Amino acid sequence: MSTRSPFSPFLLLFFSFLLTSHAEIRYKEVRSDSRSIIPFDEFGFTHTSRLELNLTGVAVSEPDADLTQLGFFLCTRDSWMHVLQQLQEGDIHCALESNLIKLVARLSSFKGASFFNTPYDVNDANQFALVFANCLAPQVSVSMNVHSAMYNLEGKNPQHRDYLSAGSAVxxxxxxxxxxxxxxxxxxxxxxxxxxxxxxxxxxxxxxxxxxxxxxxxxxxxxxxxxxxxxxxxxxxxxxxxxxxxxxxxxxxxxxxxxxxxxxxxxxxxxxxxxxxxxxxxxxxxxxxxxxxxxxxxxxxxxxxxxxxxxxxxxxxxxxxxxxxxxxxxxxxxxxxxxxxxxxxxxxxxxxxxxxxxxxxxxxxxxxxxxxxxxxxxxxxxxxxxxxxxxxxxxxxxxxxxxxxxxxxxxxxxxxxxxxxxxxxxxxxxxxxxxxx
The missing domain is CATH 1.20.1070 (Rhopdopsin 7-helix transmembrane proteins)
Known part of the structure; x- marks a missing residue:
């Protein structure tokens, strides 16, 4: 059972303040961050879209921590409100357990590797936020280098990529x-x-x-x-x-x-x-x-x-x-x-x-x-x-x-x-x- 509540006002503020989707390829360095929720970019996907997530230098402050309690997921604004309701009612103890999110990867898949790369195909046309969840104890912090790319595919050809959000393509x-x-x-x-x-x-x-x-x-x-x-x-x-x-x-x-x-x-x-x-x-x-x-x-x-x-x-x-x-x-x-x-x-x-x-x-x-x-x-x-x-x-x-x-x-x-x-x-x-x- 997780000892940390993933409820985060920060993510609510993120959804309320974020007015545009930057959607470009991003490289981010997370250093000793103990937040339960770390929001990344938001992107408008079509029915043929993809997320490429590349992680290096992953380190957890507690070496024996359960890495299944750490992971990335995609979530819409409406879904997140229902996830919060599930957490408050005790139906789940970690946002990664919710059936309302799209689980991209848990850090347990990274264990023992120096490099982690996962492509994730998105077939649901909607606007999703890429979020990292830390469901461990509040004092457990995470460090990692995150390289993310979200894009829509134009037709069936994977070479024809549109890195602008669906609502920004024009x-x-x-x-x-x-x-x-x-x-x-x-x-x-x-x-x-x-x-x-x-x-x-x-x-x-x-x-x-x-x-x-x-x-x-x-x-x-x-x-x-x-x-x-x-x-x-x-x-x-x-x-x-x-x-x-x-x-x-x-x-x-x-x-x-x-x-x-x-x-x-x-x-x-x-x-x-x-x-x-x-x-x-x-x-x-x-x-x-x-x-x-x-x-x-x-x-x-x-x-x-x-x-x-x-x-x-x-x-x-x-x-x-x-x-x-x-x-x-x-x-x-x-x-x-x-x-x-x-x-x-x-x-x-x-x-x-x-x-x-x-x-x-x-x-x-x-x-x-x-x-x-x-x-x-x-x-x-x-x-x-x-x-x-x-x-x-x-x-x-x-x-x-x-x-x-x-x-x-x-x-x-x-x-x-x-x-x-x-x-x-x-x-x-x-x-x-x-x-x-």
Whole structure:
């Protein structure tokens, strides 16, 4: 009988936090790890799939330990909840005994060997997590080198391997298509800047830089996914992807702050408090990108994976909240200016524009952080690509809205006001003040 309960909140957190399946060939070093459950990667299998598991350097802290209590298995999210129920009700004493899992290998098969390699064919189309179970006493730790490869077979030919999860196989084409879209947008914006060069501000060229970085990020991600699909490894493309993703993230948040402060549109400089927002947002983006690299490269098997995931989510939320403050400040300043400088209509139109932008920024943040996450959790693993498309099209719509509303114009309709509109705006402000009172 096992003395250790395999119930592990870590695996539940793993299932709740893991939003994508990396699916590339991975090499992991486990050193003196005493966790009862060590989750590795998650992968969407088709009806013709395979897992290749290669172990070397296996060592247990107790030489006479029962190695049948140590092993690898595949498990779906729903099945794991039922396994936990079996454990709590005493029907089983180790997760490896459950009939709801797919047992891949026990370490007893490795006894006396310096090298262990087992191919495991998966014929059930579903999304499975590769998990290691240690059902020995809590003080017993395990060390090993784990080389795993999960892939789907295209047809009957074992040479035609697809190392991308079933729900991610179409992503290379999706990212390449979006790269073409952003390239076209960049070309269009260059034409606009050339034709309106006399009325273009520095922030308009900053917008062009953001679109170009987004396009470069997408082409690198398309090539990265395509290379992983064929070979199972990234081989440098992931480095370029991280670089452009880092630059794009910083540029996007900086642009939102600059537009929110009215830089170039309302004033040529930033106030101290607005500079402080940038000084907060940019370092946080550095931390967020470091956390993202750690999450992608190490996988969820490491003991501090959950910590890095929480750091990333916390930093992302702080950045999203921080960029809203400058917009609120601009709206407040415009409201005050509309009552004092005698240009009620002009400031009211500017106020309307910034209010619209404030709402759009909130909707963009809410959709890409909350709605997309919900879509990931409720969508079948076979259609996980739909959440990527939803997020990318929301981003595209946000970019188009920002470019259109803040495009360079000699006679911007928001700033061209006649006498009748001036009087109507003043009356509207008066009514608004009375309503607030």
């Amino acid at each position: 992503l290379p084409r999706v990212y390449f298509f979006l790269f073409l879209v952003y390239t076209a947008l960049a070309c269009l914006w260059v034409v606009v800047l050339y034709r309106k060069r006399l009325t273009a501000f520095r922030i308009h060229y900053f917008m062009l830089a953001l679109v170009l970085l987004k396009a470069l990020n997408l082409i690198c991600e398309a090539e990265d996914k395509s290379y992983i699909k064929r070979t199972g490894t990234a081989h440098g493309w992931d480095v370029l992807f991280y670089i452009f993703s880092f630059l794009k993230g910083i540029t996007l948040f900086t642009l939102i702050v600059l537009i929110g402060t009215g830089w170039s549109f309302l004033k040529p400089y930033l106030q101290d408090r607005e500079k402080k927002v940038l000084m907060i947002v940019i370092p946080l983006q550095v931390v967020a990108n470091i956390a993202q690299v750690v999450l992608d490269e190490t996988g969820p098997f490491t003991q501090d994976w959950i910590t890095w995931k929480q750091v990333f989510l916390l930093v992302d939320v702080i950045c999203c909240c921080a960029v809203l403050f400058p917009i609120v400040w601009s709206i407040k300043n415009l409201r005050e200016a509309a009552r004092t400088d005698g240009k009620a209509a002009v400031n009211l139109m500017k106020l309307t524009l910034f209010r619209q932008y404030y709402i759009v920024v909130i909707c963009y943040i809410y959709f890409t952080r909350v709605v997309v996450y919900a879509l990931m959790t409720i969508t079948s693993y076979k259609y996980s690509w739909t959440s990527v498309i939803a997020s990318e099209f929301a981003t595209l719509a946000f970019y188009v809205f920002t470019g259109y509303k803040f495009r360079p114009e000699a006679h911007n309709p928001y700033f061209v006001i006649d006498d009748e509109e001036e009087e109507a705006a003043a009356e509207a402000l008066k009514l608004e003040d009375e309503f607030e009172l």
